Ligand code: FES
């Protein structure tokens with residue numbers, strides 16, 4: 001099958017690669033770029049394990065063709081740590097509040113929560129539940145995920161108020 005050249009920015013790095021028209025973004029990320037943080041749960045747009053940020057929006061990368069992301073800016077969970085390598089407030093929140101058990105859903109949860117906090121820096125419990133409703137978790141019962149997002153919101157807002 002013929003391939004198309006695409007250019008992307010992934011976690012701040014310029015990437016130029018050849019993809020087949022049928023290649024899904026999740027497969028490009030995991031198999032082409034060795035970014036295995038985004039997970040494949042359902043491949044039918046239900047579970048959210050493959051969620052990444054594309055041009056400032058949350059997308060389920062199992063339902064985006066790689067060619068559709070041409071020219072775009074992508075952030076995966078691998079791009080979430082602070083510049084010095086320390087955990088971001090969301091990553092820290094998931095750890096401190098026990099927002100994960102098996103961890104399979106966690107990269108997608110963190111990426112969706114990241115966008116949610118950009119859209120709504122101080123969400124209520126209900127807004128967090130609604131904002132993460134496209135991401136499924138089989139282990140936690142969600143309560144600690146909500147606490148993790150609130151932890152991150154508090155930390156980000158305190159840091160911004162101090163600046
Ligand atoms: S793998 Fe993409 S939504 Fe489940």
Ligand code: FES
Pocket residue numbers: 099100101102103104105106136137138139140
């Ligand atoms: S922590 Fe296991 S699926 Fe969410």
